[in-house]
Amino acid sequence: MTRKAYYARKIKKAAQLLFYKRHMKPGVKGWELKNALGSDYPKVLKVLDDHLEKLDMQVKTVFEGEEPKENPTLEELNKARFFITLRGGFPSKDAKMMGWRIDDIAGLATAISYIISKDGKAPREEVDELLRTKLPGWRVDMNLNRYIRAGYLAEDENNMLYLDWRTRAEVDQKELVDLLLGTGS
Amino acid sequence: MSTHEKKHSSERLQRVIELCKSVEDRGVDPFAVDVDDIIATLQKCFHEWESPEELALDAEAVQYLASVIQNQGDWVKRRSTSLYRDPFLLEEKIQSLNKEELATLFTKVWNPIIEMEQLSIPSLAEAIKYWNDLVPIDERWQKFDPMKVEAGATTREELVRLRILAEKTFFEELETFWAELKQKVGENEKILYWDFVGADTYSDTLDRAYMTSFLVTYGYATLELHPLEEEIFIIPFKEPRSGLPDKRMVSVPISVSHEEWIRWKEMKQV
Numbered sequence: 001m002t003r004k005a006y007y008a009r010k011i012k013k014a015a016q017l018l019f020y021k022r023h024m025k026p027g028v029k030g031w032e033l034k035n036a037l038g039s040d041y042p043k044v045l046k047v048l049d050d051h052l053e054k055l056d057m058q059v060k061t062v063f064e065g066e067e068p069k070e071n072p073t074l075e076e077l078n079k080a081r082f083f084i085t086l087r088g089g090f091p092s093k094d095a096k097m098m099g100w101r102i103d104d105i106a107g108l109a110t111a112i113s114y115i116i117s118k119d120g121k122a123p124r125e126e127v128d129e130l131l132r133t134k135l136p137g138w139r140v141d142m143n144l145n146r147y148i149r150a151g152y153l154a155e156d157e158n159n160m161l162y163l164d165w166r167t168r169a170e171v172d173q174k175e176l177v178d179l180l181l182g183t184g185s
Numbered sequence: 186m187s188t189h190e191k192k193h194s195s196e197r198l199q200r201v202i203e204l205c206k207s208v209e210d211r212g213v214d215p216f217a218v219d220v221d222d223i224i225a226t227l228q229k230c231f232h233e234w235e236s237p238e239e240l241a242l243d244a245e246a247v248q249y250l251a252s253v254i255q256n257q258g259d260w261v262k263r264r265s266t267s268l269y270r271d272p273f274l275l276e277e278k279i280q281s282l283n284k285e286e287l288a289t290l291f292t293k294v295w296n297p298i299i300e301m302e303q304l305s306i307p308s309l310a311e312a313i314k315y316w317n318d319l320v321p322i323d324e325r326w327q328k329f330d331p332m333k334v335e336a337g338a339t340t341r342e343e344l345v346r347l348r349i350l351a352e353k354t355f356f357e358e359l360e361t362f363w364a365e366l367k368q369k370v371g372e373n374e375k376i377l378y379w380d381f382v383g384a385d386t387y388s389d390t391l392d393r394a395y396m397t398s399f400l401v402t403y404g405y406a407t408l409e410l411h412p413l414e415e416e417i418f419i420i421p422f423k424e425p426r427s428g429l430p431d432k433r434m435v436s437v438p439i440s441v442s443h444e445e446w447i448r449w450k451e452m453k454q455v
Contacts, residue, residue: 019299019300026298026300029413064413085298087296102288103284105288106285106287106288109291110279113275114276117272117276123211158211160211166298169298171294171295173294175293179293181275183282
């Protein structure tokens with residue numbers, strides 16, 4: 001088999017693994033990719049990422065813990081989770097096609113931004129109170145539970161809210177803070 | 186020190202613990218805690234404590250104070266990162282924007298995961314085949330008249346042959362199984378669950394998984410879980426342990442499906 005054919009086969013396999021949801025949580029763990037594609041899977045993902053760029057998609061890596069890593073080791077990659085996400089955001093009117101109302105997105109933006117402003121954790125009652133200024137009261141609890149179920153937020157036994165895995169995978173937090181601070185100035 | 190003074194100091198320590206806890210649990214500003222003042226209080230009281238309860242309270246206060254100091258360290262670390270912005274300014278901005286503005290802004294930095302949950306043509310074909318091959322429910326649920334047999338006597342050997350009675354008592358078998366586990370583990374501390382439980386036939390594998398569950402339940406061995414790697418190890422104890430009062434008992438469901446057994450066999454052959 002030529003080198004080109006070898007990689008073409010692996011890229012196809014990687015795309016199938018990443019696009020199709022196989023577990024409760026979307027995405028594939030690094031060690032699963034290693035088992036399926038071999039130890040050079042980071043190289044395969046890089047080529048797949050280049051292909052996806054033309055479609056405004058990307059292979060996103062979410063490492064264990066909070067911080068993204070610039071030069072991850074293979075061990076860190078094996079423990080990380082890989083997803084395919086959009087690459088450059090999208091117009092808010094398109095959100096409807098994805099089953100999200102403006103209210104839901106505004107609520108999510110508010111909750112995530114507020115938690116970021118509070119160093120990554122905030123009491124649920126404070127987030128609840130803030131959301132009531134943006135959404136109808138009856139939607140607030142329902143929406144917060146929806147964000148928790150989807151993996152955007154996590155709640156502990158002390159009713160503290162944290163940012164969860166989906167926020168780390170889908171939201172550019174630094175850019176969000178910069179955009180927020182850049183508004184109205 | 187009088188009893189009254191001791192009670193007063195003890196209450197003060199309780200308040201210190203509560204304050205430190207609120208930093209951990211309620212996100213209170215860690216710098217709201219005056220660490221120097223608390224350390225001075227702890228030093229002052231320490232010589233007066235005598236009973237184990239008083240010393241335990243002191244140790245608890247020190248432990249919570251340490252977590253506050255760690256929180257202060259994290260706070261400083263976070264402030265030095267590029268993500269840090271003034272929280273009040275950020276909060277004010279969130280307050281000032283309306284729903285539409287927030288949604289528009291958010292969708293610029295939001296890249297939702299793309300995932301597919303659809304049936305493929307081969308899986309649809311498989312489903313149709315299954316449905317077509319399925320025997321109608323009235324045929325599947327046909328009632329059979331029970332066969333009448335005459336009652337008679339039997340022997341223990343006969344019951345053993347029919348696998349109704351075991352040759353050994355259950356605990357004898359468990360002990361033998363435990364010895365086998367220890368022997369397989371050898372010098373290593375542990376063995377992979379499937380490497381111990383897996384056998385040449387699926388039926389034997391199920392028997393071994395069943396016995397292993399009793400080894401763990403009755404304190405002959407324990408499990409070590411590595412959820413990230415999805416690996417489970419069995420660690421035999423040198424002596425059976427009757428109870429672990431300091432640890433919480435948990436149930437660990439382990440799937441021993443036919444597919445997993447096949448996969449294990451294939452991996453073993455490789």
